[in-house]
Structure formats: C-alpha cells, structure tokens
Amino acid sequence: MTNKKLKVDNVPNLRFPEFEGEWETKKLGEIATFSKGKGISKSDIEENGIIECIRYGELYTHYREVINEIKSKTNVNPSTLVLSEKNDVIIPASGETTIDIATASCVLKSGIALGGDLNIIKTNNNGIFLSYYLNSKKKMEIANLAQGISVVHLYSSQLSSLSLAIPKLNEQNKISSFLALLDKRIQTQSKIIKELLASKATFAKKIFSQEFRFKDNNGNDFSYWEEILLGDVLDYEQPTNYLVTSTEYDNSFETPVVTAGKTFVLGYTNEIKGIFEKEKLPVIIFDDFTTASQFVNFPFKAKSSAMKILKAKNKNNIKFLFEAIQMIAYETGGHGRHWISIFSNLEIMLPSFDEQTKIANFLSSIDSKIEVENQLLQKLKEQKKFLLQQMFV
Numbered sequence: 001m002t003n004k005k006l007k008v009d010n011v012p013n014l015r016f017p018e019f020e021g022e023w024e025t026k027k028l029g030e031i032a033t034f035s036k037g038k039g040i041s042k043s044d045i046e047e048n049g050i051i052e053c054i055r056y057g058e059l060y061t062h063y064r065e066v067i068n069e070i071k072s073k074t075n076v077n078p079s080t081l082v083l084s085e086k087n088d089v090i091i092p093a094s095g096e097t098t099i100d101i102a103t104a105s106c107v108l109k110s111g112i113a114l115g116g117d118l119n120i121i122k123t124n125n126n127g128i129f130l131s132y133y134l135n136s137k138k139k140m141e142i143a144n145l146a147q148g149i150s151v152v153h154l155y156s157s158q159l160s161s162l163s164l165a166i167p168k169l170n171e172q173n174k175i176s177s178f179l180a181l182l183d184k185r186i187q188t189q190s191k192i193i194k195e196l197l198a199s200k201a202t203f204a205k206k207i208f209s210q211e212f213r214f215k216d217n218n219g220n221d222f223s224y225w226e227e228i229l230l231g232d233v234l235d236y237e238q239p240t241n242y243l244v245t246s247t248e249y250d251n252s253f254e255t256p257v258v259t260a261g262k263t264f265v266l267g268y269t270n271e272i273k274g275i276f277e278k279e280k281l282p283v284i285i286f287d288d289f290t291t292a293s294q295f296v297n298f299p300f301k302a303k304s305s306a307m308k309i310l311k312a313k314n315k316n317n318i319k320f321l322f323e324a325i326q327m328i329a330y331e332t333g334g335h336g337r338h339w340i341s342i343f344s345n346l347e348i349m350l351p352s353f354d355e356q357t358k359i360a361n362f363l364s365s366i367d368s369k370i371e372v373e374n375q376l377l378q379k380l381k382e383q384k385k386f387l388l389q390q391m392f393v
Contacts, residue, residue, distance in 0.1 A: 014390040019171045029160025032123040037114035038082040049073025053113035056092045060103040065131045068108045084112040087127035093117045098143035104134035128176035136388035165393035189377045200366045214358040222355040231344030233316045237309040239302040258300045260287035284310040288337040295322045308339045319360035
C-alpha cells in the first residue's frame with residue numbers, strides 16, 4: 001500500500017498502488033435506496049426454525065461488518081417477512097444508544113428474514129465496502145444523526161443525507177476483500193482461543209473429579225485427596241490499603257487497577273502508594289458479592305472495597321486453589337457478602353502439595369498458550385482498527 005494523500009485530495013491515507021484519482025463525493029441517498037424490515041419478536045425465535053433471521057438488537061451484540069453465519073431462526077410465515085438480497089447493508093432504525101444504532105452490517109446471503117427496526121440499504125456499490133466504511137469513518141456521523149432520549153431512532157431520510165467519498169467499484173472490491181480476509185483471520189484466531197479454553201475446561205473437570213491423575217517423579221501414584229475447608233487453606237486480606245483514589249486511568253501509567261470480574265484490568269494508574277507488594281504475590285482476588293475471582297501475579301491497585309485478597313496458607317499452591325474455586329458451582333442470590341459466611345466453609349478435595357504443583361503447572365501451561373493467542377488476537381484487532389481509519393476518506 002502507498003500513501004497518496006500528498007499527491008491529490010479526497011483520497012485515503014493508505015491505498016493500493018494500482019489505483020489513482022480522487023474518490024467521488026456522493027450522498028448515500030444518491031447511491032442507495034432504503035426500505036425497512038418487518039417485525040420479528042423475541043418469541044418468534046425458534047431453535048428448530050426453518051428461516052434464518054436477524055433482529056435489530058443482534059447487529060450490535062452479535063454481528064460485525066460482514067454477516068455470513070446467521071444466529072437465529074424462525075418459523076414465521078415467509079409471506080409476512082421481508083427477506084434479504086445478497087449485498088444488502090442493514091443498520092438499526094432504533095436502539096438504546098446512538099453508538100449502538102450506528103452499527104452497519106452487510107448480509108452475504110439472500111432469503112434472510114430482516115426484522116423490524118432495521119434500515120435496509122440497497123446499492124449497486126460493494127455492500128461490504130459500504131459496511132466497513134459506515135462502521136469506521138462514518139460511525140460518529142451516523143450516531144449524531146440519530147434522534148431521541150430513552151429510545152434512539154435513525155430514519156432513512158437522515159441516512160440519505162450522509163456524505164461519502166466513494167472510489168470506483170474495482171477499488172471497493174479490493175478494499176472489501178482485503179478487510180474481509182483480515183476479519184476471517186481474526187475469527188480464526190478467536191476460534192483457536194475458544195478451543196483452548198474448552199480444552200482447559202475439559203482437562204480441569206477430569207483432574208478435579210480425579211478421573212485423571214498425575215504420577216510423582218518416580219512414576220508412582222500420589223496419595224489420596226482429602227476433604228478440607230477453603231478457609232483452612234486460604235487466608236484473606238481486605239483491600240483497604242490498596243484502593244485507588246483516582247479513576248483517571250491512562251495506558252501510559254505503570255500500575256494496573258484490577259477487579260475480580262471479567263474486565264479484570266480496569267485501567268492503569270500513576271499512584272505510587274498502596275500498591276500490593278510483589279513479595280506477597282501471587283494471590284486470588286475474590287468479589288465478595290458476585291463470587292467472581294481472578295488469579296493475580298503482578299503488583300496492582302484495587303478498585304472495589306467489596307473484594308477479598310486471598311493468600312495460600314499451610315504450604316498450599318495458590319494456583320491450584322484458584323483452579324479449585326473455579327470448579328465450584330454456586331449461584332449467587334441477593335447482595336450479601338460470601339467469603340466469610342459461605343465460601344470459607346465450602347469443602348474441596350485437596351491433594352498433596354507436590355500433586356497440587358503438577359496440576360497447577362499443567363493448567364498454567366494452557367493459560368500461557370491462551371495468553372499468547374490472546375496477544376496475537378489483540379494485535380490483529382489493532383491492525384484492523386488502524387486500517388479502517390486509514391483506508392477510507
């Protein structure tokens with residue numbers, strides 16, 4: 001790719017070298033026609049449905065720029081439905097936020113039922129190109145077109161006024177093919193991670209049910225596992241001394257601020273006091289309300305006081321204990337705190353320290369592989385984000 005911005009105006013920063021000339025400025029209404037989908041309610045979705053369908057909320061929760069695999073099906077009478085044509089671009093006509101509503105997707109299959117509250121954009125241009133364009137350079141403009149407070153609406157009359165810079169069709173095709181190929185690589189990478197997670201879950205289930213046992217260094221069986229209370233092998237500390245005072249996070253700062261939930265790292269702080277000591281690591285952070293937990297092996301600050309910092313005692317392996325907690329099936333209810341009153345009194349099966357270590361090391365090796373694959377996925381997503389900003393006007 002080359003940078004031709006210095007030669008002519010109205011061209012992207014990055015461009016395939018075989019293309020020249022300015023992109024043509026058009027209104028979306030000049031290159032497309034608009035229609036609406038027809039209502040498909042949540043109760044119309046059936047696992048054994050014969051017609052694939054898309055509901056408007058699925059666009060910003062499930063789909064991305066290109067739709068080639070459909071999530072939902074219905075058995076609603078086809079004569080009452082609006083069915084897609086290949087190359088249709090769809091975008092919500094209503095939603096909860098302006099950013100959600102500014103989500104476009106190109107449908108690659110004909111005959112897909114398109115639900116109500118969907119704007120359908122039909123064009124002789126490349127729908128994939130248009131979808132990537134609307135989701136990158138034009139996303140905030142679309143968001144600003146939407147109207148409403150509690151429910152946000154986006155009308156075809158507003159979309160038709162959107163100004164676009166459009167290259168010739170052969171350049172659209174080249175850009176869309178390139179970005180779709182990158183998306184396919186991202187999907188493949190996501191699948192690799194999903195399979196690794198499933199593999200770890202399978203191994204963990206077999207290990208903690210003792211269906212699969214490790215041998216010691218001499219090839220002999222380890223001793224029997226014993227029942228023990230979590231509170232007998234884990235001590236806790238309140239996070240009071242490690243709470244962050246400012247939420248002005250920045251990725252250039254050094255110390256991560258953590259939570260026990262899925263987000264894990266909320267951001268980074270430049271505070272230098274009250275950092276959890278490296279010498280005490282690793283630990284488990286446990287959300288006292290939700291019972292979610294994370295394994296932490298780096299210095300950190302904490303965000304929530306509703307958290308326990310768990311440390312191994314009586315010479316037990318903290319990583320093994322973390323994995324044991326993940327195997328506990330417990331459904332939270334209400335807003336009570338759980339560690340002292342419930343979890344510390346739960347029983348787990350505990351092997352010898354040497355077997356704990358072998359189990360911990362084995363599961364950690366899978367974690368390390370997942371981390372490597374996650375880093376690669378992040379790099380691919382960052383590459384896509386950069387290209388979306390540079391390949392359109």
